[in-house]
Amino acid sequence: MTSGEDGADLDDLTFRRPTEADHPRVVDVIDHWWGERRMRHLLPRLWLEHFSGTSWIVEREDGRLAGFVVAFVSQDRPDTGYVHMIAAEPNRRRRGLGRALYERTFADLAARGVRRVQAVTWPGNRTSVAFHRALGFRVDDGPGTQRLYGTPAHVDHDGPDEDRVVFTRDL
Numbered sequence: 001m002t003s004g005e006d007g008a009d010l011d012d013l014t015f016r017r018p019t020e021a022d023h024p025r026v027v028d029v030i031d032h033w034w035g036e037r038r039m040r041h042l043l044p045r046l047w048l049e050h051f052s053g054t055s056w057i058v059e060r061e062d063g064r065l066a067g068f069v070v071a072f073v074s075q076d077r078p079d080t081g082y083v084h085m086i087a088a089e090p091n092r093r094r095r096g097l098g099r100a101l102y103e104r105t106f107a108d109l110a111a112r113g114v115r116r117v118q119a120v121t122w123p124g125n126r127t128s129v130a131f132h133r134a135l136g137f138r139v140d141d142g143p144g145t146q147r148l149y150g151t152p153a154h155v156d157h158d159g160p161d162e163d164r165v166v167f168t169r170d171l
Contacts, residue, residue, distance in 0.1 A: 010100060013066055018057040020049045025065055026057075033087045043070065043085055054081070054108045056101055058088075066092050069101040073112050081109035083119040102135055110171045117171060120164040123153035129165055137167035 018026070026048070027040040048055070051072045058067040067088040074080040083105060088097040109117060119137065121128040129151050133139070141152035148155070148163055157164035 010096060012061050013097070014059045014061075015100070015104065016057055016059070017052045018048045018055050018068065018070075019052065020045060022057055023048050026068055029065055029089070030085075030087070033090060047084065051084075054105065054112070056104055058097065058101065065089065067097050067101055069105050071105045071109065071117075073109060073114055078113060079115045081105075081112075081114040081117045083117060086119075098131060099135065106169075106171055115171055117169045119167045120157065121167070123148040123151045123163055123165050126150075132165075132167045132169075135169065137169040140166040140168065 023043075023045045027043055030040045030043060031038055047070050051070060054071045054073065056067075056069050057065070060066045067086075069083060069086040071081055071083045074082055083102070086098060086101055086105075088101070106117065117137075119132060121132065123129070126149065129139070139152050140154070144154060145152040146155055147153070151165050153163045153165045155163050157166070
């Protein structure tokens, strides 16, 4: 039996590796799951084509998507993994699904020699910031950061007006 952080049962969910064929159904939910922010462009098909060995899809018993994570081992820094995108269906949040996705990803990356995992989020996404901190990620507060929305963030990290909180977690 798999349990969430609040004891919620995750037995009605199936975890599996994504395939390229999953792309349409994943991008169909992204914008909605991110509160109608336009995010689908951040997950082109190539992510599910080339990084399935370190990524996961979670399905409900009825086959609908419940969550996913897309991650990879850095080509230039093989001791570092990166989580490109993680999401849980809004009515499944705070029930341990995100933690279970990250735990599987940590195991995948550690088996490949990764010693640290990085991720980023928009500093205004306080839920994401709190979630990552609760999982043991540290916020980079070094040179070049400013406090945005109460959190150290890198201004223009991903281009003009694309500020990001940069997280790191040791495995």
